[in-house]
Amino acid sequence: MCKLAIATKVGPQVLSSVLSSDVLIRKIRSIADISDDDAAILRGIPTQEKDVAANQDIVSEGDSPANSVVVLDGLVCSSKYTGQGRRQITSFFVAGDIPDLHGLHLSVMDCSFSSLTPSRLGFIRHSVLRPICEQHPRIATAFWRSTLIDASIYREWVTNVGRREAYARTAHILCELIVRLRSVGRIEDHVADLPITQAALGDALGLSTVHVNRTLQELRGDGLIATSGTRLRALDWPRLVRAGDFDPTYLHQRDLA
Numbered sequence: 001m002c003k004l005a006i007a008t009k010v011g012p013q014v015l016s017s018v019l020s021s022d023v024l025i026r027k028i029r030s031i032a033d034i035s036d037d038d039a040a041i042l043r044g045i046p047t048q049e050k051d052v053a054a055n056q057d058i059v060s061e062g063d064s065p066a067n068s069v070v071v072l073d074g075l076v077c078s079s080k081y082t083g084q085g086r087r088q089i090t091s092f093f094v095a096g097d098i099p100d101l102h103g104l105h106l107s108v109m110d111c112s113f114s115s116l117t118p119s120r121l122g123f124i125r126h127s128v129l130r131p132i133c134e135q136h137p138r139i140a141t142a143f144w145r146s147t148l149i150d151a152s153i154y155r156e157w158v159t160n161v162g163r164r165e166a167y168a169r170t171a172h173i174l175c176e177l178i179v180r181l182r183s184v185g186r187i188e189d190h191v192a193d194l195p196i197t198q199a200a201l202g203d204a205l206g207l208s209t210v211h212v213n214r215t216l217q218e219l220r221g222d223g224l225i226a227t228s229g230t231r232l233r234a235l236d237w238p239r240l241v242r243a244g245d246f247d248p249t250y251l252h253q254r255d256l257a
Contacts, residue, residue, distance in 0.1 A: 023184055024070050027096025030183045030253050032142035047122035058113045059100050067123040071097050074119025078111045089204035096184045102147050117195045149252050156250045161206045169205045170215045171244030179248050190237055195230035
């Protein structure tokens with residue numbers, strides 16, 4: 001697992017560009033039906049792109065951003081903090097996701113977003129997104145579906161942390177990441193590059209770092225996963241799915257329907 005960098009606030013670069021990756025279109029098409037014309041509109045959205053290191057703040061709770069962020073590569077999380085500064089990670093976001101899309105309609109952000117791994121982000125101005133949604137209803141519907149799926153994932157995470165034991169929690173979150181990364185072409189043969197610290201996993205699972213370490217050792221010892229540096233391999237996918245009580249229905253991916 002990599003060490004986290006010192007957190008700093010990320011802002012978009014001044015230089016604008018057309019979205020450099022089709023990963024957003026691939027993500028949208030994995031959950032919604034859009035036409036080639038709609039895809040061309042998405043492909044032409046002007047963005048401001050930036051490479052960020054791990055553990056950088058992107059949007060903070062209480063902000064009123066004028067942009068939404070597309071994850072072009074890497075892994076981003078949403079989180080809440082207690083009054084004592086303890087973090088609870090509430091969702092992971094992979095390439096193609098727009099973590100703060102709901103900010104298009106909310107005046108103040110109610111959670112924070114930060115990079116968990118080195119990431120490439122695309123910042124899209126709300127003043128650009130709003131007329132696109134007004135003029136292209138299928139795109140607006142796809143964005144709405146995306147935010148509904150984010151809420152579905154959040155509900156599953158509440159169940160995972162609240163009702164599953166540590167072993168099942170950990171297996172479940174690994175299954176989710178593998179399925180979501182596969183849907184946007186970031187994984188092959190159940191092998192993923194996941195440079196996430198055990199501390200971050202603990203913040204997502206509601207476990208101490210020591211407990212996460214012990215649980216990962218159990219999963220390895222039972223022959224369900226293998227790790228080498230930042231790479232994770234699911235050695236026995238059916239057993240990992242059963243161990244995590246994982247049903248991908250809540251991801252609402254079209255190829256899982």
